[in-house]
Amino acid sequence: MRKYRVVADQLLDEIAQGKYKDEDRLPTEDKLMAEHNVSRNTLRSAIDVLVDKSILYRVQGSGIYIRKPVYPDTITINSIRGFKEEFKNKETHSEVIELEQLPADKEISQKLQCEIGTPVYFVHRMRYIENEPFSIEYSYFNKTIIPYLGREIANNSIYSYIENDLNLSIGFADKYISVEKLSKMDSSHLQLKEADPSLVIEETVYLTNGTLFNHSRVIHNYKHAKFFALAKNW
Template identity: 45%
Template sequence: MAVKYKEIAERLEHDIRSGTFNQVKKLPTEEELMKQFNVSRNTIRKAVSQLVHRGYVYQVQGSGLFLREESSADYINLGSLRGLTQDLSAKSIETNIMDLCVLEADEGLAAQLRCAPGTKLYYLKRLRIVDKEPFSIEISYFKKEIVPYLNEEIASNSVYEYLIEDLQLHIGFADKVISCEKVDASSAELLHIEPDNPALIIENTVCLANGTIFEWSKSIFHFRKAKILNRINFK
């Protein structure tokens, strides 16, 4: 990571998360940060705008740079790539692999992934267990052309860590569709809830930085245990 503004943003994010500014609830001024990191003002402003987007701070013209309140509960964060591991860091997380194989896209999957029917895909179904209780079911399809190899060991840990660090994929953007349904019988059993109970659903279409779709997934969450937090900035 040779990029200055990203390094500064990561450094500040780390400091915020470890409570460095909790007393004053305020970050140093832009001028102080310029001196501290020995970079130009625009570079500081670019680093800070990353923290704003991630929901850590807000800027007030003429006044300063303030910490946003920490969210007390454990929420799922839509914007993070690392998924549950980072969001629910205080909890114990286990993963059961229910299924992992290569298959060929049918009409429906081909439409979701914008590829020809018959395209080879990795199919992965996992049960996520948080604090010893079933939390969610995650069903993912990856284009094999882009993710040429996957095994149970990788799928038991963070798939995205593997995609980014080992396969060196550049992940660009995603569409997430959030909805709510009655849970089907087999999912109800896995999640230890009654059939016809509600379930929170996230369908996720993920693209590389160059715009190519490489994953489509559907996650089914236990309706009492999962809440999603989204921090929005206007302006």
């Protein structure tokens, strides 16, 4: 992972842990550079990441301010942070139901924009928050880009593995959101009733260089899932 992204994660952890809770802005650049042992350019790139995510905002001539969360414990729709990262202040865990390597059929090849027969990993897993069933995930990963994916990884954070172990930079995603009725199998996993409502997010995820590596379909438990989107005046 690039140094500025490491620093961005460190700053995000510090904010989440309340290091600056008695203040409404970050310390000076010089102080942060000394604390994180980085150059000014690296620090500014890290801050840019958090500004883009609307965690921080700049006031010209005044400093970098911390945006106070208005809706805690929500999924930020316009973000591609992983599940564990999104709920780092909660007890979370994953349970892999199925993980296998298979050749991409016509439908999968279209979703991953790869050739039919390309080896892909299929991951079917449950996500829990405070031991309550939160979501079901059906994901496909292009094995050409993600050469190994085992249960020990899928039971934790796949995105963290991709960035920290494979040194790939996750860039952006296309998301399609719909409301659907639960199937018998999915309702059983979520401890709900068949035909109960669910919010479904299908997303196609790319690296920073534009390479498509992941397509997922995530079905959320309507009793626990709350979503937030930040709107900006461009």
